Amino acid sequence: MKFIKKSLKVILVLIVLIVVGGWLYSRTYQPDYSGELELNNLSDEVTVYFDEVGVPHIEAQNQQDAYTALGYVHAQDRLWQMELIRRIASGRLSEIFGKDLLQTDVFFSGLGIEEAAEKTMATLDKNSQPYLLTEAYLNGINQYINEGKTPIEFSLVGVEKENYTIKDVYNVFGYMAFSFAVAHKTDPLLTEIKEKLGEAYLNEIMTTDVSDLTINKYETKEIKGELSAAVSKLMDKLPVSTFIGSNSWVIAPEKTKNGKVLFANDPHIGFSQPSVWYENHIKTPDFEIYGFNIALMPFPLLGHNREYAYGLTMLANDDLNFYVEENNGDNENQYKTSEGYKDYELLSKTIKIKDEADTTFTVKVSKHGPIMNGLISHMNDDRPIAMHWLYTQLNNEQLHVSYEMSHAKSLMKFRDAVAKIHAPGLNVMYGDAKGNIAWFASAKLYQLRDSLSSKLYLDGSSGNDEITEFLPFNENPQAVNPSWNYVYSANNQPDSVRGKLYPGYYQPQDRAKRISTLLNKKNDFTKEDVQNMIYDVQSATVSDIANDLLHYVDQQNLTASQKKAISILENWNGDYQKTAIAPTIYNRFLYEVLAATYKDELGGSFELFVNSQLQDQALPIQINRENSIWWDNVKTASKKESRAEIITSSFLDTFAFLENQLGENVDNWLWKRVISLEHEHAIGKAGGVLRSIFNVGPFETIGGNEVINNQIFKLDSTGVYKITAGPSTRRVIDFSDIENSSAILPTGQSGNVFSEHYKDQAQKFVDGEFVKMSLNETEIKKSANVLVLQPKD
Structure with a gap:
């Protein structure tokens, strides 16, 4: 004993x-949220006030000091995130995660992002303010690396810290630009449909009903006051967020209760831990900005101050094309052009792999771009396919653009800045204290010869499929102080360019239609109205789609429970609440219909198609197409299926699946039982104890695909909807009460697992709550956590 x-x-x-x-x-x-520290390269004392959610309010005597301080505090909260994102474009993830990410590294290192960065850096004006402030920001990061605490993740994976350079900043720009692009997933798929199935199948997929589009309208007035699934799988392996969509709207004074502009923005990005944006506030005697920064980007892509606010959504224009090259039969290192054969540029690349020998490979580059066959090991095409991407082909001014957006003194100066954006294409939103509102489709738009589709592979050898012209920015779709008194974007189709709708990979009209419907209802909007609107979960289209589907279900022999399920769908208003039953039935029904319609022809490409904007746009037309080549199941050679047969059998399969998954009582088929949100950390993905330590969640939530509170998930055979992306922040800026504007992050301000701000906003985010973005100096200086940065002797 x-x-x-x-x-x-x-x-x-x-x-x-x-x-x-x-x-x-x-x-x-x-992280050090209080006390005193000494830093090099400061000319004067800098005071950092950390508010109740860990946002640093940086007060400095000059911008050089302010950006040095920003780099330091950004690094102490997000160094691990910086490390991951800087490694993507240069192909260095295998170095810390091992051979599982080798193909991802090979792919990204071959895209030309690093080469484009080096080309840009060679022409940078090293006396310009954007360059000098970027160097100050990097200096602050590097001082933390050399003198601060090492994040635990570095120890767990066994990676040494390295100082950062401006090349890392440009590599992040390149990664962001590529993750915004959509063509790398859809163009190979559409070409595959055309070449393997034929024109008839392709034409039905590509048909668009223009009358069923909510279009961003073009109007400017006076200014007031002055490769398909392979690529998709590689992207899915990335340990950081990918950029997807977004909402934004700006309401003119004529439609607000207090007679001042109201601004809203919630960019949709892949959920992860930490979340993508680092919130911060800089104030000097000659400058102030409250910004949201991506790791390693010194200047915010979202921001506001007392004078103006700006934000963005994805334009989804087509800035990436694939060209089929023709090799010289006598020399595989040459390709055919209209001017004769030319040599491929050959780039040697080496990838370091954790616990493995290095691997070296060669990238072939034609005048159109890198040959993708060598970058994707399981690409089933014998033809050399080159990727022509405007981001690497044209002059890159992104650093100056982001600087000028955050330092603009007028709407015209702001417009001049965003006119320099070449790729990725962005809808840039603007509102100011003088009452101006604006939307700019910012990208280098171009023309091909008539009748040529940029969504299919182009001929690289003839010279006939080249870009014929880049459009001047004043021809881009845009709206400045329009007569309808609001501007908005939900990644939907922008207005016509030169008499035609400009091609792209736009999202269906669901969110755009809901936003415009709500904005048209009132002329006395308040900040609270906009906060409620940004959390709205009622779809503008799904109830119509559900009823169109149900119209073709043969109901003669249905059971009482089956008829109840149909009744629930028939009476659904499109709302995605936790206790709603209709979303559970609808999303399974939708999957079954899509599988029965397309899977027999598409095979392994079906999962990519079913979760693409191609499917979203094709669905409403397909349902109402009585005679379609897609209805017939090609695997039943002796029978030709009809629309009614496909949709009826899909409903019966839906009901049987949900009975097995959720029980016989339809009343228990609640949406919250099949949908969940978990913010995954790169290390937490390993599961077990690490998951419980590093991941945040899971949470029950409201919302679903293509509602304003966009909770993005993949449709698949499981019937379980794990949310992968959504609002990366929600911001509402009220120029009638600028000091009480509000925002929220999905998890928290810090990426340091030991910080109290690692996940202190997570439940508030799920519940639709907001936190103040304080600009009031008196309030800020009452902070309990003050860090004083002194110049080092």
Whole structure:
């Protein structure tokens, strides 16, 4: 008995020591939110006030000092995130995660992002403010790397810290630009449909009903006051967020209760931990901005101050094309052009792999871009396919653009800045204290010869499929102070260019239609109205789609429970609440219909198609197309299926699946039982204890695909909807009460797992709550956490 008691005491002591040791370790590795530190390259003292959610309010005597401080505090909260994102474009993820990410590294390192960065850096004006402030920002990061605490992730994966350079900044620009692009997923798929199935199948997929589009209208007035699934799989492996969509709207004074502009923006990005944006506030005697920065980007892509606000959504124009090259039969290192054969540029690349030998490969580059066959090991095409991407083909001014957006002194100066954007294409939104509102489709739009589709592979050898002209920015779709008194974007089709709708990969009209419907209803909007609107989960289209589907269900032999399920769908208003039943039925029904219609022809490409904007746009037309080549199941050679047969059997399969998954009682088929949100950390993906430590969630939530509170998930055979993306922040800026404007992040401000701000906004985000974005100096200086940065002697 004494032995047992002694053993228990020893165990208890060990437990206490482990708990205390863990607590001391966590306290040691927390970010410094208060106290004094000395930094190099400061000309004067900088004070950083951390508010209740960990946002740094940086007060400095000059911008050089302010950006040095920003780099330091950004690094202490997000260094691990910086490390991951800087490694993507250069193909260095395998170095820390091993051979599972080798193909991802090969792909990204071959895209030409690094080469484009080097070309841009060679022409940079090193005396310009954007360059000098970027160097100050990087200097702050590097001082933290060299003198600050090492994040635990570095120790867990065994990676050494390295200083950052401006090339890393441009690599992040390149990664962001590529993740915005859509053509790399859809063009190979459409070409595959055309070449393997034929023109008839392609034409039905590509048909668009223009009358069923909500279009961003073009109007300018006076200014007031002055490769398909392979690529998709590689992208899915990335340990950081990908950029997807977004909502934004700006309401003119004529439609607001207080007679001032109201601004809203919620960019849709892949959920991860930490979340993508780092919130910060800089104030100097000659400058102020409250911004949201991506890791390693010194200047915010979203921001506001007392004078103006700006934000963005994805334009989804086509800035990436694929060209089929023709090799010289006598020399595989040459390709055919209209001017004769030319040599491929050959680039040697080496990838370091954790616990493995390095691998070296060669990238072939034609005048159109890198040959993709060598970058994707499982690409089933013998023809050399070159990727022509405007981001790497044209002059890159992104650093100056982001600087000028955050330093603009007028709407005209702001417009001049966004006119320099070449890729990725962005809808840039603007509102100001003088009452101006604006939307700019910012991208280098171009023309091909008539009748040529940029959504299919182009001929690289003839010279006939080249870009014929880049459009001047004043021809881009845009709206400045329009007569309808609001501007908005939900990644939907922009207005005509030169008499035709400009081609792209636009999202269906669901969110755009809902936003415009709500904006047209009132002329006395308040900040609270906009906050409610940005959290809205009623779809503008799904109830119509559901009823169109149900019209073709043969109901003669249905059971009472089956008829109840149909009644629930028939009476659905499109709302995605936690306790709603209709979304559960609808999303399974939708999957079954799509599988029965397309899977027999598309095979392995079906999962990509079913979760693409191609499917979203084709669906409403397909349902109402009585005679379609897609209805017939090609695997039943002796029978030709009809629309009614496909939709009826899909409903019966839906009901049987949900009975098995959720039970026989239809009343228990609640939406919250099949949908969930978890913010995954790169290390938390390993599962087990690491998941519980690093991941945030899971949470029950409201919302679904293509509602304003866009909770994006993939349709698949499982019937379980794991949300992968959504609002990366929600911002509402009220120029009648600018000091009480509000925002929210999906998890928290810090990426340091030991910080109290690692996940302190997560439940508020799910519940639709907001946190103040304070500009009030008196309030800010009442902060309990103050960090003073002194110049080092």
